[in-house]
Amino acid sequence: MSVHAASRHRVLIIGGGYGGLYAAKALDKAPVQVTLLDRRNFHLFSPLLYQVATGALAPSEIAQPLRLVLRKQRNARVLLGEAVDVDAAARTVSVADGTTIEYDTLIVATGTHHAYFGHDDWADHAGGLKTLEDALEMRARILASFERAESEPDEARRRSWMTFVIVGAGPTGVELAGALCEIARDALPRDFRAIDTTKAQVHLVEAADRVLPTYPPGLSRAAARQLRSLGTTVRTGTRVVGVDEHGVLVATEAEGEPVRIDAMTVLWAAGVTVARFGRALAEATDASTDRAGRIEVAADLTLPGHPEIFVVGDLAAAVWHDDRMVPGVAQGGIQGGKHAAATIKARLAGEPLPTFSFRDFGELATIGRLRAVADFRRVRFTGVVAWFLWVSIHIALLIGFQNRMLVMNRWIWSFLTRGRSNRLITHAGARPPPPDRD
Amino acid sequence: MSVHAASRHRVLIIGGGYGGLYAAKALDKAPVQVTLLDRRNFHLFSPLLYQVATGALAPSEIAQPLRLVLRKQRNARVLLGEAVDVDAAARTVSVADGTTIEYDTLIVATGTHHAYFGHDDWADHAGGLKTLEDALEMRARILASFERAESEPDEARRRSWMTFVIVGAGPTGVELAGALCEIARDALPRDFRAIDTTKAQVHLVEAADRVLPTYPPGLSRAAARQLRSLGTTVRTGTRVVGVDEHGVLVATEAEGEPVRIDAMTVLWAAGVTVARFGRALAEATDASTDRAGRIEVAADLTLPGHPEIFVVGDLAAAVWHDDRMVPGVAQGGIQGGKHAAATIKARLAGEPLPTFSFRDFGELATIGRLRAVADFRRVRFTGVVAWFLWVSIHIALLIGFQNRMLVMNRWIWSFLTRGRSNRLITHAGARPPPPDRD
Numbered sequence: 001m002s003v004h005a006a007s008r009h010r011v012l013i014i015g016g017g018y019g020g021l022y023a024a025k026a027l028d029k030a031p032v033q034v035t036l037l038d039r040r041n042f043h044l045f046s047p048l049l050y051q052v053a054t055g056a057l058a059p060s061e062i063a064q065p066l067r068l069v070l071r072k073q074r075n076a077r078v079l080l081g082e083a084v085d086v087d088a089a090a091r092t093v094s095v096a097d098g099t100t101i102e103y104d105t106l107i108v109a110t111g112t113h114h115a116y117f118g119h120d121d122w123a124d125h126a127g128g129l130k131t132l133e134d135a136l137e138m139r140a141r142i143l144a145s146f147e148r149a150e151s152e153p154d155e156a157r158r159r160s161w162m163t164f165v166i167v168g169a170g171p172t173g174v175e176l177a178g179a180l181c182e183i184a185r186d187a188l189p190r191d192f193r194a195i196d197t198t199k200a201q202v203h204l205v206e207a208a209d210r211v212l213p214t215y216p217p218g219l220s221r222a223a224a225r226q227l228r229s230l231g232t233t234v235r236t237g238t239r240v241v242g243v244d245e246h247g248v249l250v251a252t253e254a255e256g257e258p259v260r261i262d263a264m265t266v267l268w269a270a271g272v273t274v275a276r277f278g279r280a281l282a283e284a285t286d287a288s289t290d291r292a293g294r295i296e297v298a299a300d301l302t303l304p305g306h307p308e309i310f311v312v313g314d315l316a317a318a319v320w321h322d323d324r325m326v327p328g329v330a331q332g333g334i335q336g337g338k339h340a341a342a343t344i345k346a347r348l349a350g351e352p353l354p355t356f357s358f359r360d361f362g363e364l365a366t367i368g369r370l371r372a373v374a375d376f377r378r379v380r381f382t383g384v385v386a387w388f389l390w391v392s393i394h395i396a397l398l399i400g401f402q403n404r405m406l407v408m409n410r411w412i413w414s415f416l417t418r419g420r421s422n423r424l425i426t427h428a429g430a431r432p433p434p435p436d437r438d
Numbered sequence: 439m440s441v442h443a444a445s446r447h448r449v450l451i452i453g454g455g456y457g458g459l460y461a462a463k464a465l466d467k468a469p470v471q472v473t474l475l476d477r478r479n480f481h482l483f484s485p486l487l488y489q490v491a492t493g494a495l496a497p498s499e500i501a502q503p504l505r506l507v508l509r510k511q512r513n514a515r516v517l518l519g520e521a522v523d524v525d526a527a528a529r530t531v532s533v534a535d536g537t538t539i540e541y542d543t544l545i546v547a548t549g550t551h552h553a554y555f556g557h558d559d560w561a562d563h564a565g566g567l568k569t570l571e572d573a574l575e576m577r578a579r580i581l582a583s584f585e586r587a588e589s590e591p592d593e594a595r596r597r598s599w600m601t602f603v604i605v606g607a608g609p610t611g612v613e614l615a616g617a618l619c620e621i622a623r624d625a626l627p628r629d630f631r632a633i634d635t636t637k638a639q640v641h642l643v644e645a646a647d648r649v650l651p652t653y654p655p656g657l658s659r660a661a662a663r664q665l666r667s668l669g670t671t672v673r674t675g676t677r678v679v680g681v682d683e684h685g686v687l688v689a690t691e692a693e694g695e696p697v698r699i700d701a702m703t704v705l706w707a708a709g710v711t712v713a714r715f716g717r718a719l720a721e722a723t724d725a726s727t728d729r730a731g732r733i734e735v736a737a738d739l740t741l742p743g744h745p746e747i748f749v750v751g752d753l754a755a756a757v758w759h760d761d762r763m764v765p766g767v768a769q770g771g772i773q774g775g776k777h778a779a780a781t782i783k784a785r786l787a788g789e790p791l792p793t794f795s796f797r798d799f800g801e802l803a804t805i806g807r808l809r810a811v812a813d814f815r816r817v818r819f820t821g822v823v824a825w826f827l828w829v830s831i832h833i834a835l836l837i838g839f840q841n842r843m844l845v846m847n848r849w850i851w852s853f854l855t856r857g858r859s860n861r862l863i864t865h866a867g868a869r870p871p872p873p874d875r876d
Contacts, residue, residue: 040862040863041581041585041861041862041863042861042862042863058496058497058498058499059496059497059862059864060496060860060862061496063862065629065861065862067626067629067630067861068629068857068861071628071629072628077631077632078629079585079588079589080582080585080586080588080589080863081589097589099589132862132864133864143479144518147479147518148518150517150518151517151518151519151535151537188505190509190510191503191505191506191509191516192505193515194515402851406844406847409844409847413840419506422498423479423480423503423505423506424478424479424480424497424498424501424503424570425478425479425480425518426497426570426571
């Protein structure tokens, strides 16, 4: 307790994703002073980023200003700024603008961003999907490819503009592949005169031996079948060994020599690494990290030796039970954030501390219109039922009533018309032609 | 007529704004082959850009993909590309990607963008409002200013972060000022803890002796009164003589010395100039231009000596009657584009040519919730009636049924809640602190 009787316990939360935001909300009415610090002024519903990238939704529909979410919570304030370092002994966090914030308890939920397995030069040719800007850039690349194909007289190059390679067949890669096939098949054909967009090719490349490798094998098979029925070329057991402006080089166990896929558009849905502040935190506290840089936490989600520092969301490498890790999905963040808040409240009240146990609701991925797979552990679904479950759960997880209404309207509209109305090429647009173009 | 009996008359339209798009649509079913070339893949409803800049609307709600608008018009194709030059003798236009497009008739509708009276260095400190990117940048600047004020301990600097200067009191400047006052007064107060956003100051600076200088004086007075009631400081007869990162330097006739307004956020709503292709066209055809670079056209909107080249929209300096110019608003483009299409059809059919006469529907500007001014020439309105007229007309002018529904929903929502839900800071965000910040 502080020497100032009046001063409240200060909780600093870094990151306004699911982990940070649910921690802040769960501290409502607690006798603490909450500061939520984020580089961005909004909460982002990242599971739907691929829908922004493929023109189904607008950016504002999957994001909500943090101030708006917390406006009625009087013990919480929002600060815009980038945390750069932590002094665990002094209990302060330094911010990029030069200021310093003191804390009594720190909750770190800064998440991960995509990584290129050490090949950072691939980033120029293969955009990832972690931010709204990424999504708009990816949307611009996809749409600009069709535009380039429309005005391309050379047959081989036109085919190359209409070939898309998606690297990584986790939920994001699978959902991207399905959406891309649907755009080419349903939304775009009547818009173009010179090209037949239904001839577009989508390759989904995955190093593991099946799509959705973290899902049960039966659902992987169902997802692969649904993807193929939409026209995706599923290439499992295939590693990407090179990316340049003309396509990718892939290698399989079976074949000796790497094979080239000529594709002007490569989308990256593989590999994550922790952001700058996560690395600074690990260094400052001598915390152990896993291969991707995720910070290993104790069973109560605190750092060993630092009960005042919680790490939640996908920045944390948290063991759940039987050596299974808490998955890096919205539910992992939500439950971790709520647990940190409950622990803080129990400590201040002198009550018994809660134990963290991840409640696994299962996994879901949508592949397209009326196509999805769902694994609720006790029960599994594929097809239409899974698709309706996917839609309902994602509407429920959105933050903000208006966003729920808007997204539902968009989805109903898209379902009825098979159209994609969010097709603006902004902020990025047509890449310069490759150097050898004559 | 061409030697190839089968080959149709080729109409090339450059620019997908109101002028170009309405020309293309008016050529539906005509015995011509229409190519619409634009740098962007969407039509933009620029009168509502200020609503994107002030968080009322999302970018996709005021834009519509050109391909979607023209998808059913079989004689029209859309090309994405930037026209860079014209060869009027060969009747070809060259595109930035190296291709060349032939035409029989050319319609140029490339419009204007904002200009800084020769002070291009002001652009860094005072963003304009001509593109969707401009609008998102302006939104980010406005919102980031409040964020900076929230975390600023110094009283004078906090005031400077909460002071906004808008340069130019045409419709865009007036509408921006009104919207900014409403955000500070209605939408934001409960979101911040350290600052009182209702204390934000908005200065509207105009060199002419009244706001909305092209409107009848009575409406200018009404608009100024409504702006003041919202809290805007209206500074007419005031020229901007300097802009830097700390504010603007303004001069009036009355006072001798220029006066400084300390403001970290300066928004530019004054001055236009023609874009690159407009200048190339004037050079290639020896066309006369006015001071802003607009191309002087004959009464039928063609270039003197080039009956096969039409210039429509605000790129054209078109005299209407009594030496009045066709105004650079949506109606000017719509009517010009339709006239060009009608002339082409009449020529091909050997029918009498139509004469162009601008039908002046009047002028409208909204100042805020239930506040507006309208001048329909025979009848004028201010206040609530003008506001409802403004809302109805702008909904009607939007392209696309879905956009109309979305914008109407947004406006009803904003009206009921006084909120602004499009408050994401993307693509730009917080500017670096000024150099002398300690």
